[in-house]
Amino acid sequence: MLMASSTSPAAFALSPERQELDVTGCLGGIWSLPIDGDEDRWAFAPDEYAMYSTAWIPFLGPENSAHFEVRGTAGTARYWSLTSYGPDGGVLDGLPDDQITLDESGFYSVELRDLPEPPRPPSEPNVLYTGYEEGVALEDTAVIFRTYLGGEPEPPRLWYVVEGNPPGLPQSIGEACRLFDTRKVLAGHTEPVRFATGADQRFEQISSATRAVDPCWVPREPNGWFVSDGARDPATDPYADTWPCRGRGRVWDRLVPYPNPDNKYLVNHLDPLPPGISHPLYVTRFRLPVTPGLEPPGGLTQTRYLSVCTYQLENGGYLVDCLHDGELVTETAEDGSRWVSLVVSEPGDRPSVVDNWLPLASDNPMILIRHLRAEPTFEESPHYFDPGGGESLAEHMGPYFPAASYCSRDDYEHGTCVVPSSATRS
Known part of the structure; x- marks a missing residue:
């Protein structure tokens, strides 16, 4: 403290x-x-x-x-x-x-x-x-x-x-x-x-709303992650045009975010009703960077803090829920690396057995993975991604990229939900 x-x-x-x-x-x-x-x-x-x-x-x-x-x-x-x-x-x-x-x-x-x-x-x-x-x-x-x-x-x-x-x-x-x-x-x-x-009274009324409807919500592909620094100014944020419904009078467009310059955010806009999937889940898997919360040997870390959170974008980026690096349940590979599998769904579709789960609870859901203060040696960090550098975000991040797919709760519970592997960085 x-x-x-x-x-x-x-x-x-x-x-x-x-x-x-x-x-x-x-x-x-x-x-x-x-x-x-x-x-x-x-x-x-x-x-x-x-x-x-x-x-x-x-x-x-x-x-x-x-x-x-x-x-x-x-x-x-x-x-x-x-x-x-x-x-x-x-x-x-x-x-x-x-x-x-x-x-x-x-x-x-x-x-x-x-x-x-x-x-x-x-x-x-x-x-x-x-x-x-x-x-x-x-x-x-x-x-x-x-x-x-x-x-x-x-x-x-x-x-x-x-x-x-x-x-x-x-x-x-x-x-x-x-x-x-x-x-x-x-x-x-x-x-x-x-x-x-x-903001006006409308924002105050919906700032604590359970759900807020955004009629022009545009979801991205399951692996449509992009990197943001939290700014919304097209002059300073190369990803500003990826925010849906820009300039249409949405409440979010009137907010001043005061971003933390020490953060880089992996962002994706999810589809609450992906076509053809009953009781849909968004499932992602990635290698977890070493943080102080993981008690690294010798104190060597890759990033200071990591969290995964879900939000409603329409009513001010309203926070639904978060898990930070010390709360995520991991699997340890033979080489000692730790891996996270995470499920996002409506509360009623939560699988009966799941280690890491976040509620969707929104008609315009955004998922965000926060990377705070990456070490220079953590080259795969989104902090060091150059969108004009000739490689995709998945190629840059390698195993740390959150590869994802949509699948049904039934497929997940029967072990037939297929999540693509993260890229291997050369």
Whole structure:
């Protein structure tokens, strides 16, 4: 768990050279819009085991003698990060935990620095860039604190720091609190769904719906997986045109996803009623990358975290269910590799005996396999797939590609469901 540091300075520290004000408590808590993937299932296709908090950081400018700092203590979460975003949810900068320097007690301090891009200095330790998007100054920057498998983390502290004693800058916590956009902070506490999505009452009504109908849903082939970084902007996401019904007024088209830049997603749009199959199942099989959850020998891993989740795309990417790498039941091959067989179906069609199962529970179902922080040695990872590189996704991923097919529950239970083998990577 990540907790605010008990060794951090007092909430108000003054010296002739430096003034520090702890503004974490401003406006009822500067970290607002708390999202728990297990409870807030409407939140842009969340992971069930992830938690998020957002702070809107006011623009100070590169010439200002003041800046903000995020301070906390690293704990036991599988993964945590700080990421900055522009007003449309585009990533400005990101710092995953393994790029944040800690002191001997596990304490860290990250400076939030308003600086245009380009140019920026070479990578600096414990600096998160804020304030500008494509060279244009922003009124404020959304900074999101994320954890995966971190229990119920308390967000870090936010400090307002002034170098020297220049005139005209806030001299008290109350004055510093007035720098923040009161509307955004308070709305993040009181109306998280409406504020986060900018959506209308219709979204609020269906955000927790059991099923939502999408009349123009277009399923893909069983092996029609594609790689996404979570963005929906055609200018930045080469797969943006694969999202069905784009531009037809669907609720999802109005959402701002704030993607995690450390994730790559394998995505497929499933057919809830594949023709000619009674009681249909979607069955997939793939080699599971080595993660910390598998207790690898010598601590050598391929990716930090993996999960498989099902969603309804129409009502905000509503989360149906997830299984993370530590929950997946695996078969061990002679070479020691671990393999996953997974079934997705309507709850009423669940096979009588199955190790890994996820509910379809949707008329517009999406399945997503989340790969978080791949190691450079894991060349088959979707993180390193080049769609213009001349090889298919299946060829690139080899045994890690989730080969799949549709079959009936009867065929599955009688052992006659055929799932194609994953490609062998040369």
